[in-house]
Each structure stands twice: as C-alpha cells, then as structure tokens.
Amino acid sequence: MIKGKKMLIGITGGIGSGKSTVAKIFNILGIPVYSADDRAKWLMANDPDLKGQIISNFGEESYIEDGSLNRSYLASRVFNDEEKVSMINSLVHPAVKKDFEKWVPKQNSPYVLKEAALLFETGSYQDLDKIINVSAPLKIRINRIMLRDPQRSENQINDIINKQLPDEEKNLKADFVIKNSDNRLLIPQVMQIHNELLNSSKL
Numbered sequence: 155m156i157k158g159k160k161m162l163i164g165i166t167g168g169i170g171s172g173k174s175t176v177a178k179i180f181n182i183l184g185i186p187v188y189s190a191d192d193r194a195k196w197l198m199a200n201d202p203d204l205k206g207q208i209i210s211n212f213g214e215e216s217y218i219e220d221g222s223l224n225r226s227y228l229a230s231r232v233f234n235d236e237e238k239v240s241m242i243n244s245l246v247h248p249a250v251k252k253d254f255e256k257w258v259p260k261q262n263s264p265y266v267l268k269e270a271a272l273l274f275e276t277g278s279y280q281d282l283d284k285i286i287n288v289s290a291p292l293k294i295r296i297n298r299i300m301l302r303d304p305q306r307s308e309n310q311i312n313d314i315i316n317k318q319l320p321d322e323e324k325n326l327k328a329d330f331v332i333k334n335s336d337n338r339l340l341i342p343q344v345m346q347i348h349n350e351l352l353n354s355s356k357l
C-alpha cells in the first residue's frame with residue numbers, strides 16, 4: 155500500500171449473498187460505493203454507443219418505450235445461454251471499467267468500494283488493492299432471491315449461479331470474507347475490516 159494513496163477495495167459475492175446489503179453498511183460509515191451492477195444498467199440505457207451495440211446484438215426489444223432497459227427480456231435471453239452472456243459481458247464490462255476509472259478521482263476518502271457480482275470472473279480484481287467476498291450458503295442465497303425477485307424462477311436463479319465462480323473459490327481468492335448466513339452479525343464483521351483498511355491507509 156502506498157501512503158496517502160486512495161485504496162481501491164472490491165466487494166463481491168454470488169447472487170443473493172448480501173453484497174449490496176454489506177456495501178450499504180460501509181456506505182453508512184462514509185465510504186463511497188460504486189455499484190457496478192447499477193451503473194452497468196445505467197450505462198446500457200444512457201451510453202449511446204453501448205445502447206447501439208446492445209440493440210444490434212439483442213434487438214430493439216432490449217429497450218421499452220421510455221428508453222429504459224428491458225431487464226426481464228434481456229435476462230431471459232442471456233442467463234440460459236453461455237455465448238450470449240459472454241457477448242453482453244464483452245460489451246458492458248469495458249464500459250463499466252472506464253466509468254469506474256472516471257468515478258474514483260472524484261471521491262475523497264482513504265478507500266472506496268467497488269461492488270460487483272463479477273470481479274474474479276472479469277479479471278477486474280487485478281485493478282483493485284483488496285477484495286472482500288460476502289459468503290452465504292447456497293440454499294439461503296436461493297431463498298433470499300426467491301423472496302426479493304419473485305419474477306425469477308428457481309431455474310433462472312440456478313442458471314445465474316452457474317455463470318458465477320463458486321463461493322468456495324471466491325473465499326480462497328479473497329483477502330477478507332464476510333459470512334452472511336442467518337446467524338452471523340454483519341456490523342461487527344464490517345467494522346473489523348473497515349478499521350483494518352483505515353489503519354493500513356495510514357501506514
């Protein structure tokens with residue numbers, strides 16, 4: 155770590171692990187959070203080049219009348235098809251990378267968080283100083299998603315899980331693991347990592 159240099163911390167976790175929930179706790183502590191999943195959707199709806207590429211690959215139905223992304227249509231096209239998911243990834247991830255690089259210098263804090271479902275899978279972990287994986291048992295994750303996203307079938311949830319690196323592998327690759335099963339408290343785990351990151355930023 156370089157003294158005085160803003161640290162870039164990644165926070166990842168499989169679908170339903172609770173990474174957005176954990177990122178919100180860091181944000182309450184004053185840490186700026188870049189949500190790659192949210193920004194990806196914003197860029198797909200607002201970046202004219204990216205929008206054009208999505209339409210030429212996935213058709214006009216990718217957008218609804220008001221110009222916003224037709225998420226359910228795209229989800230049904232990509233999540234059950236390895237080639238299509240690779241295609242959308244190859245369009246969206248470079249745009250998110252550039253957008254994140256523009257966002258970082260505008261933040262004023264010892265470290266910032268990049269929250270993304272895919273960090274190891276896309277290689278973007280290489281641009282970050284440390285990675286936190288939010289981990290939870292598969293069954294709990296599926297139950298959480300069925301409650302949060304009633305429009306998704308269990309099959310679609312499993313298709314998404316199969317496009318992501320298994321939790322055990324992410325735990326091995328990560329610098330910190332936050333366990334978010336039903337019986338673990340999140341705030342003490344977040345506080346410990348937050349204090350460690352603040353201390354290492356002073357070294």
Ligand SMILES: CC(C)(COP(=O)(O)OP(=O)(O)OC[C@H]1O[C@@H](n2cnc3c(N)ncnc32)[C@H](O)[C@@H]1O)[C@@H](O)C(=O)NCCC(=O)NCCS
Binds near residue numbers: 169224226239314
């Ligand atoms: C296909 C889209 C429009 C579906 O939107 P929808 O609102 O139904 O789902 P949402 O984005 O909330 O995704 C649900 C969960 O699926 C997982 N997921 C999303 N994209 C991917 C992907 N490309 N590969 C694997 N898992 C993914 C994440 O865990 C995510 O939180 C959207 O997921 C998308 O644009 N994905 C491709 C871009 C991408 O990779 N985004 C995530 C990282 S930047």
Ligand SMILES: Nc1ncnc2c1ncn2[C@@H]1O[C@H](COP(=O)(O)OP(=O)(O)OP(=O)(O)O)[C@@H](O)[C@H]1O
Binds near residue numbers: 176299302
């Ligand atoms: N410890 C917990 N106890 C109960 N519910 C939880 C817990 N953690 C998260 N949840 C709930 O589970 C759902 C999934 O959490 P969250 O949206 O944070 O996951 P995520 O990892 O960001 O998922 P995705 O990759 O799909 O965006 C949410 O409805 C959230 O409120």
